[in-house]
Amino acid sequence: MQILSKVWLFCALLLISSIANANANLTIEITRGSDQALPIGVVPFAGNEGMSEDIAQIIQDDLERSGLFEPLERSAMFEKPSQADDVEFGTWRSLDVRYLVVGRAEQTGSGYQLQFDLMDISGQRRMIGESVTANANDLRGAAHYISDQIFEAITDIRGAFSTSIAYVTAQGLGDNMQFGLYVADADGRNSQQVLTSDQPIMSPSWSPDGRKLAYVSFETERPAIYIQDVATGQRVMATSFDGINGAPTWSPDGRRIAMSLSKDGQPEIYIMDIGNRSVERLTNSNSIDTEPAWSPDGRSLLFTSDRSGGPQIYQYSLGSGETKRVTFTGNYNARARYSPDGDQIFLVHRSSRGYQVARQDLEGGRLVVLSDSTRDESPSVAPNGTMVIFATQQGNNGVLSAVSADGRSSFRLPAAQGDVRDPAWSPFLN
Amino acid sequence: MQLKPLVRSLAVALSIVVIAGCSSTGGTQDGDSYGSQDGSSMGAGTSGAGTGGQYGSTTGSGSGAGQQADSRIPEVRTIYFDYDRDTIKSEYESAVMAHARYLRANPNAQVVLHGHTDERGTREYNMALGERRARAVQRFLNIQGVSNSQMSVVSYGEERPAASGQSESAYSQNRRVVFNY
Numbered sequence: 001m002q003i004l005s006k007v008w009l010f011c012a013l014l015l016i017s018s019i020a021n022a023n024a025n026l027t028i029e030i031t032r033g034s035d036q037a038l039p040i041g042v043v044p045f046a047g048n049e050g051m052s053e054d055i056a057q058i059i060q061d062d063l064e065r066s067g068l069f070e071p072l073e074r075s076a077m078f079e080k081p082s083q084a085d086d087v088e089f090g091t092w093r094s095l096d097v098r099y100l101v102v103g104r105a106e107q108t109g110s111g112y113q114l115q116f117d118l119m120d121i122s123g124q125r126r127m128i129g130e131s132v133t134a135n136a137n138d139l140r141g142a143a144h145y146i147s148d149q150i151f152e153a154i155t156d157i158r159g160a161f162s163t164s165i166a167y168v169t170a171q172g173l174g175d176n177m178q179f180g181l182y183v184a185d186a187d188g189r190n191s192q193q194v195l196t197s198d199q200p201i202m203s204p205s206w207s208p209d210g211r212k213l214a215y216v217s218f219e220t221e222r223p224a225i226y227i228q229d230v231a232t233g234q235r236v237m238a239t240s241f242d243g244i245n246g247a248p249t250w251s252p253d254g255r256r257i258a259m260s261l262s263k264d265g266q267p268e269i270y271i272m273d274i275g276n277r278s279v280e281r282l283t284n285s286n287s288i289d290t291e292p293a294w295s296p297d298g299r300s301l302l303f304t305s306d307r308s309g310g311p312q313i314y315q316y317s318l319g320s321g322e323t324k325r326v327t328f329t330g331n332y333n334a335r336a337r338y339s340p341d342g343d344q345i346f347l348v349h350r351s352s353r354g355y356q357v358a359r360q361d362l363e364g365g366r367l368v369v370l371s372d373s374t375r376d377e378s379p380s381v382a383p384n385g386t387m388v389i390f391a392t393q394q395g396n397n398g399v400l401s402a403v404s405a406d407g408r409s410s411f412r413l414p415a416a417q418g419d420v421r422d423p424a425w426s427p428f429l430n
Numbered sequence: 431m432q433l434k435p436l437v438r439s440l441a442v443a444l445s446i447v448v449i450a451g452c453s454s455t456g457g458t459q460d461g462d463s464y465g466s467q468d469g470s471s472m473g474a475g476t477s478g479a480g481t482g483g484q485y486g487s488t489t490g491s492g493s494g495a496g497q498q499a500d501s502r503i504p505e506v507r508t509i510y511f512d513y514d515r516d517t518i519k520s521e522y523e524s525a526v527m528a529h530a531r532y533l534r535a536n537p538n539a540q541v542v543l544h545g546h547t548d549e550r551g552t553r554e555y556n557m558a559l560g561e562r563r564a565r566a567v568q569r570f571l572n573i574q575g576v577s578n579s580q581m582s583v584v585s586y587g588e589e590r591p592a593a594s595g596q597s598e599s600a601y602s603q604n605r606r607v608v609f610n611y
Contacts, residue, residue: 170589173591173592173593173594174590174591174592175590177590200586200589200590202553202554202557202587202589203553203554218584218586218589221584222584223557223584223585242582243561243583244557244558244561244585246554246557246558247554260554260558262558262561266558267557267558267561288555288558288559288562290554290555290557290558291552291554291555304552304554304555311551311552311555332551334551334552334555335552335553335554335555348551348552350551354550355550355551375549375550375596377551377552377553378552378553393596396594396595396596421553422553
């Protein structure tokens with residue numbers, strides 16, 4: 001157990017670049033709009049001139065990306081009200097708008113005061129309104145907060161626009177590669193470098209409080225699992241057993257990490273107690289067992305196993321220790337994740353067209369393919385369950401894409417260069 | 431990373447010492463029971479794989495060329511696999527045998543077997559498939575008398591492709607095990 005002596009050592013400084021702004025922002029391209037999207041107008045905020053961010057544009061983009069809203073073009077707005085009292089309902093009804101967002105920004109000592117109102121055009125009433133204090137350097141954060149309020153008021157679902165995504169970048173080939181681990185806002189902006197290495201980085205997983213990431217890094221020329229505080233950059237090596245140290249996923253209570261270790265032969269599912277670093281083996285099969293995922297209630301785990309031949313999804317119950325097969329459609333189903341309510345799973349399914357992200361009811365449901373490319377992988381579900389982000393290919397580059405949980409709408413997050421992969425959607429952060 | 435050239439030049443220096451030693455002791459070398467196969471007996475040994483693997487105690491006439499071959503790291507250090515397979519293809523058996531001979535002849539030599547897959551399928555599952563390939567080679571070498579203490583296995587899954595693109599030719603170059611000394 002020499003590994004344990006290494007455990008709390010902080011690792012090589014060279015590899016950790018302190019949280020620095022890196023020019024690796026992702027952009028958004030809406031690739032499929034929903035025909036059932038709600039028409040909404042987001043009027044440019046009064047007083048926005050001279051500010052570093054266009055508040056209404058950020059809100060409009062957030063809502064459009066969700067697939068549930070279809071924003072009205074600005075050029076079609078011949079009135080620009082900035083408060084509830086100024087809204088002429090007839091004007092907006094004639095533009096077939098069901099909801100309208102109006103607002104204004106006022107400069108204060110250290111930043112801005114953003115006031116917004118959400119109007120129900122057909123109901124001719126103000127639904128919500130709020131005054132938000134924003135630091136000058138966090139206007140995007142304030143805009144995402146407003147988007148969250150609007151989204152919840154209309155859909156009754158908590159907004160997830162103020163969340164983050166972690167992802168891995170890669171460039172080069174063979175022995176000449178550069179890998180990066182990044183955290184960005186859910187809209188791909190504001191990317192921050194967490195780690196760079198000339199050895200592979202894989203499988204980032206968020207702690208349930210959204211403060212830490214567990215991931216696999218090969219920086220010692222073999223795989224090891226690390227836990228890193230995103231804000232401070234401080235980190236520890238959690239496991240470095242012989243063989244595979246892979247697929248870490250954090251338990252909902254934040255105290256354990258499920259992982260795949262091959263120290264005893266074949267890759268098996270283990271649970272590590274983060275407090276004392278002990279590992280407990282769950283599976284015992286003469287096959288590959290990997291890619292564990294915790295159920296939201298923490299009582300069971302999904303994992304991928306090829307015990308029946310090809311990879312399929314199994315569910316392990318922590319209470320009884322029973323394992324049951326969950327997927328039966330096709331001969332390749334892997335890397336499943338639960339929906340936040342635990343009723344559905346999202347996974348990678350191989351069809352005659354290649355690999356797609358699919359959804360299935362946990363209890364014997366039909367498998368529904370959600371994505372339409374040929375090499376889609378690593379689905380990660382938004383904390384409100386409305387969207388699934390995943391890795392796909394655009395030309396020869398890996399890019400991130402997202403699809404609504406109902407499959408109706410999708411968008412893509414291309415990067416300027418290199419491959420982007422292994423996305424992990426953060427939990428709610430506020 | 432900077433250590434590697436140093437290790438390599440040390441290995442070369444050691445090889446020279448070993449070769450010099452061999453020529454002075456007239457054909458015997460350590461790793462006795464597996465040692466002193468010359469070029470021709472290598473061929474016999476390779477074909478013998480199918481008939482029960484008599485690699486031990488092939489005693490006798492170690493020619494200079496044979497000694498030299500066993501004291502140098504074999505040239506072919508990458509072998510390729512079929513899709514979704516971890517079977518060592520017959521065309522690579524002689525290459526793996528050469529590594530077996532080298533490792534037996536040089537008990538201090540260490541090899542790290544890097545297993546790789548093509549990009550199709552999920553990353554962590556491919557990590558397991560890459561390990562399966564590397565372990566298949568490790569088992570083969572072990573059966574040929576290479577000590578497990580000389581070998582270790584690291585799977586890179588699909589993370590370090592040798593060729594880019596989505597063609598079968600790129601995929602076939604990426605499904606590989608690399609011998610790293």
